[in-house]
Amino acid sequence: MRLIVARCEVSYTGRLTTRLAESVRLLMIKEDGTFMVWSDSGGQSVKPLNWMTPPTVVELTDGLVVVRKRAGRSEDRLEIRLLEVLSDVTHDMGEAAGLEKDGVERDLQLLLADDPTHVEAGLRLVKREWPTDVGPVDLMCRAEDDGWVAVEIKRVGTIDAVEQLSRYLDCIRADPSRAGCRGILAAQQLKPQAVALAEQRGIGTACVDLAVLRGEREPELTLFAV
Amino acid sequence: MRLIVARCEVSYTGRLTTRLAESVRLLMIKEDGTFMVWSDSGGQSVKPLNWMTPPTVVELTDGLVVVRKRAGRSEDRLEIRLLEVLSDVTHDMGEAAGLEKDGVERDLQLLLADDPTHVEAGLRLVKREWPTDVGPVDLMCRAEDDGWVAVEIKRVGTIDAVEQLSRYLDCIRADPSRAGCRGILAAQQLKPQAVALAEQRGIGTACVDLAVLRGEREPELTLFAV
DNA sequence: ACTTAGATTTCGCCG
DNA sequence: CGGCGAAGTCTAAGT
Numbered sequence: 362m363r364l365i366v367a368r369c370e371v372s373y374t375g376r377l378t379t380r381l382a383e384s385v386r387l388l389m390i391k392e393d394g395t396f397m398v399w400s401d402s403g404g405q406s407v408k409p410l411n412w413m414t415p416p417t418v419v420e421l422t423d424g425l426v427v428v429r430k431r432a433g434r435s436e437d438r439l440e441i442r443l444l445e446v447l448s449d450v451t452h453d454m455g456e457a458a459g460l461e462k463d464g465v466e467r468d469l470q471l472l473l474a475d476d477p478t479h480v481e482a483g484l485r486l487v488k489r490e491w492p493t494d495v496g497p498v499d500l501m502c503r504a505e506d507d508g509w510v511a512v513e514i515k516r517v518g519t520i521d522a523v524e525q526l527s528r529y530l531d532c533i534r535a536d537p538s539r540a541g542c543r544g545i546l547a548a549q550q551l552k553p554q555a556v557a558l559a560e561q562r563g564i565g566t567a568c569v570d571l572a573v574l575r576g577e578r579e580p581e582l583t584l585f586a587v
Numbered sequence: 588m589r590l591i592v593a594r595c596e597v598s599y600t601g602r603l604t605t606r607l608a609e610s611v612r613l614l615m616i617k618e619d620g621t622f623m624v625w626s627d628s629g630g631q632s633v634k635p636l637n638w639m640t641p642p643t644v645v646e647l648t649d650g651l652v653v654v655r656k657r658a659g660r661s662e663d664r665l666e667i668r669l670l671e672v673l674s675d676v677t678h679d680m681g682e683a684a685g686l687e688k689d690g691v692e693r694d695l696q697l698l699l700a701d702d703p704t705h706v707e708a709g710l711r712l713v714k715r716e717w718p719t720d721v722g723p724v725d726l727m728c729r730a731e732d733d734g735w736v737a738v739e740i741k742r743v744g745t746i747d748a749v750e751q752l753s754r755y756l757d758c759i760r761a762d763p764s765r766a767g768c769r770g771i772l773a774a775q776q777l778k779p780q781a782v783a784l785a786e787q788r789g790i791g792t793a794c795v796d797l798a799v800l801r802g803e804r805e806p807e808l809t810l811f812a813v
Numbered sequence: 814a815c816t817t818a819g820a821t822t823t824c825g826c827c828g
Numbered sequence: 829c830g831g832c833g834a835a836g837t838c839t840a841a842g843t
């Protein structure tokens with residue numbers, strides 16, 4: 362990885378056109394060809410001002426950096442005019458170990474499949490990823506009274522999720538044996554509008570806590586965790 | 588901006604939980620408190636492995652960096668165990684000039700409002716952002732035969748855009764005087780599925796070129812164009 | 814190869 | 829402050 366701190370001007374032409382007036386910025390060039398321009402305190406804190414994803418061609422000649430990339434029939438071009446280089450270092454970082462994630466929607470689905478009672482008391486799983494004509498429902502369950510219950514799981518429950526579950530329910534209820542199927546939207550966070558629309562459509566909502574789910578999963582470990 | 592290159596282990600707990608095994612990485616700390624962890628060639632090239640947006644509290648004590656942030660009732664926490672610091676430099680970048688963008692959807696809309704004939708020959712603008720119950724239509728126009736035409740503008744025309752325009756048309760046509768209103772989806776790039784669905788629903792499509800729009804903006808140039 | 818859906822999406826506008 | 833839509837979204841999975 363090469364890190365250049367320099368007073369510079371930047372212009373980009375590609376899908377859109379942008380310009381950056383003279384200022385001190387960080388140019389970050391990764392081994393894989395990724396190129397980024399960073400300011401210390403721009404508007405969007407975790408996003409580079411300009412960037413180009415691999416595959417790129419980087420040319421550094423006489424106070425001018427040109428980063429190019431073929432984009433369909435045209436070309437993406439990032440041009441940096443270097444007015445003063447304050448620092449220019451390169452570090453070999455070797456092979457990086459990948460990021461292990463835990464707690465995304467997939468995990469939420471698995472945990473709730475493991476124990477659907479967190480969605481509604483008495484719920485029993487029939488099948489995960491139950492297929493319908495318009496896509497798979499996350500969980501198909503039976504309620505305490507043996508009635509069918511379709512569960513859609515999201516990390517954030519929005520109005521779109523209610524629409525999605527509604528489409529599934531239309532399909533599911535087309536089968537007379539499941540005409541009485543209920544629907545529940547389960548999410549870590551439920552938007553008020555989603556709750557309102559769900560209520561309007563007779564769809565239930567359940568707010569689930571990942572920590573609680575996890576705590577119930579390995580009861581013996583919770584004693585030592587955190 | 589502080590740039591630390593170090594062999595380190597990273598763990599994050601917050602909305603989800605992640606772990607990074609020992610490896611050499613770049614720690615980037617911006618003046619505004621933004622904290623990022625970068626590898627040289629991770630999977631997602633233009634996105635940090637871990638990050639935290641301001642406001643953050645950064646503690647660097649004895650081979651351990653702890654970045655904390657209040658997140659609702661809970662706390663986001665990023666912990667970096669430093670095993671070997673290879674470099675640690677700080678640069679003052681002063682005030683950065685902002686990024687000037689040109690060529691996003693907004694610009695496309697303004698250019699087409701200026702000259703709707705690029706959507707369809709003979710089209711005349713009646714109003715930009717014409718209100719309906721389900722949101723504003725980008726352009727409301729009259730065709731050469733004086734018939735109403737609603738235009739939805741996207742940078743990339745997807746199936747969603749066709750759905751959106753369909754909803755608008757339902758509302759617009761509810762008024763008997765505009766029952767015959769046509770719809771056109773105008774985009775820089777049209778997805779084949781969007782074209783298919785549009786055709787199915789009797790909605791027109793128009794592929795517009797930003798460069799051509801821009802070139803035709805000066806009337807004297809039109810004489811030589813095409 | 815293309816399409817669909819998730820993301821610690823982020824970010825900006827507008828109420 | 830919350831909801832909604834755009835983004836140079838990106839990325840990964842399934843078909």
